[in-house]
Amino acid sequence: MTRVVHPIEVRSYEILRSRLRLEHLPPLTRAVAERVVHTTADTSWAGEVLTDEAALRAGRAALLAGAELVVDARMVAAGVTSRASSVVLDEPGVAELAAAEGLTRSAAGVRLAARRVPAGAVWAVGNAPTALQELLRLAAAGELAPALVVGVPVGFVGAVEAKAALRASGLPAVSTPGERGGTPVAVAVLNALLYTDLTDTDLTDTDPEGPA
Structure with missing residues (x-):
């Protein structure tokens, strides 16, 4: 998917890269970090996107191959414009x-979605720590086998602990270390995986819908 990048976005990335040098990072890790910074206009995010290149490549390969994308919030689904997502809150019988x-409801939705979603899906939690906690419980029980978990819930209650548990789980994952996170960060990670042209040494975004 290619597009003519809007001049505003070109200039935005020029400013970002004049303030923050991430060329030392592997390509997808850099693309994810830059997109989170670009989305939030906050360079402090660069050191708070915790992942590894192998996990990102596995998630990207799954997405590009058509694997199901399961998300915890409708706002995450709305932000990923290139493809449909399943929202756990919309699973029948959640309430x-x-x-x-x-x-x-988020945890209930994850439990219900896990009953029908095959192994190799990409799961993204940007809002609810309880959704991530339930996802980890199911994965530990062998009831869920994701290609990648984007676990970046935000909040003062449970978010830090859930993300730490994700990093300790051994699952391929993207997380953030503290209370910060949220839907914009989850969307930025997913769009970076979907739209980054790995053949471009400048990692130019190829999103046909514009920046997240």
């Missing part, structure tokens, strides 16, 4: 399971 088991 009923949440009430019966004392779960949040």
Whole structure:
């Protein structure tokens, strides 16, 4: 997917790269970090995107091969414009399971989605720590086998612990270390994986819909 990059975006990346040099990073790691910084206009994000190149390449390969993308929030789905996503809150029976088991709706949605989503899907949690906690529980039980987990929930309660557990799980993952995170970060990571042209030494975005 190629496009004519808007001059505003070209200039934005020029400014970003004049303030932040990430050429030492592997290509996809750099692309993800730069896109998060570009999306947030906050260069401090560069050191807070925790991942590795192998995990990113596995997630990118899965996405480009048509693997299902499962997300915790409709805003994440809305931000990934090049393809459809499954939103766990839209799984049939979410409200009923949440009430019966004392779960949040996000956690209930992850549990229900895991029953039908095949191995090799990409899962993204940008909002709800409880969704990430349930995802990790299911993965540990062998009920979920993701190609990549983008786990960047935001919040003062449970987010730090859930992301630390993700990093300790051994799953291929992208996370952030502290309370910061959220939908924009999750969207930026996913769009970087989908749109980055790895043959371009400048890592020019190839998003046909424009920047996230």
